[in-house]
Amino acid sequence: xxxxxxxxxxxxxxxxxxxxxxxxxxxxxxxxxxxxxxxxxxxxxxxxxxxxxxxxxxxxxxxxxxxxxxxxxxxxxxxxxxxxxxxxxxxxxxxxxxxxxxxxxxxxxxxx
Amino acid sequence: xxxxxxxxxxxxxxxxxxxxxxxxxxxxxxxxxxxxxxxxxxxxxxxxxxxxxxxxxxxxxxxxxxxxxxxxxxxxxxxxxxxxxxxxxxxxxxxxxxxxxxxxxxxxxxxxxxxxxxxxxxxx
Numbered sequence: 554x555x556x557x558x559x560x561x562x563x564x565x566x567x568x569x570x571x572x573x574x575x576x577x578x579x580x581x582x583x584x585x586x587x588x589x590x591x592x593x594x595x596x597x598x599x600x601x602x603x604x605x606x607x608x609x610x611x612x613x614x615x616x617x618x619x620x621x622x623x624x625x626x627x628x629x630x631x632x633x634x635x636x637x638x639x640x641x642x643x644x645x646x647x648x649x650x651x652x653x654x655x656x657x658x659x660x661x662x663x664x665x
Numbered sequence: 666x667x668x669x670x671x672x673x674x675x676x677x678x679x680x681x682x683x684x685x686x687x688x689x690x691x692x693x694x695x696x697x698x699x700x701x702x703x704x705x706x707x708x709x710x711x712x713x714x715x716x717x718x719x720x721x722x723x724x725x726x727x728x729x730x731x732x733x734x735x736x737x738x739x740x741x742x743x744x745x746x747x748x749x750x751x752x753x754x755x756x757x758x759x760x761x762x763x764x765x766x767x768x769x770x771x772x773x774x775x776x777x778x779x780x781x782x783x784x785x786x787x788x789x
Contacts, residue, residue: 604775649766654700
């Protein structure tokens with residue numbers, strides 16, 4: 554099974570400043586199609602997870618352009634160009650390449 | 666508006682059974698695989714299993730640690746999927762979510778629908 558590892562576990566941020574979360578997979582997430590099957594989710598307090606980024610770098614519908622995803626193979630990054638107060642919550646990366654899907658442990662983003 | 670609504674969560678004793686439902690509205694569930702994920706209190710997300718569509722023979726797959734105790738089924742005529750949980754343990758206490766990765770012509774569309782979750786508490 555593929556194991557997903559995120560860092561940091563907690564990320565204190567200042568509104569208006571950038572933030573970055575890393576995710577590493579134990580195997581390459583590159584599909585034969587050329588797509589890399591890595592998603593990013595945000596779970597706001599008391600809510601279900603919501604898709605932010607899919608296939609490594611594609612923003613889901615309605616996601617602000619301050620969110621961006623990048624990476625290749627086994628190393629991935631989610632960046633927030635300018636953090637806003639509404640961005641607090643727990644961010645998860647997830648591999649969707651093969652069963653079982655696997656989530657990272659989560660990164661809790663909180664305002665300083 | 667697309668909605669997934671889970672139901673059936675409650676307090677159950679260790680060793681007991683429970684069946685959760687995931688009902689879809691505004692979306693035809695029949696062509697999609699339905700996944701279940703759980704989240705223990707204060708913990709991260711754990712994938713439970715999934716059932717594929719009729720076109721893919723309703724093939725189920727489960728997390729290895731849950732195999733034999735949990736069973737996923739579906740009723741496309743009622744736009745619903747189910748999670749049957751047997752021999753429940755205190756460690757099964759969690760919020761259970763269903764989700765669907767929507768596809769177009771067999772390819773992921775970039776849309777994932779999640780339910781709001783239903784709480785299962787296993788305790789004596």
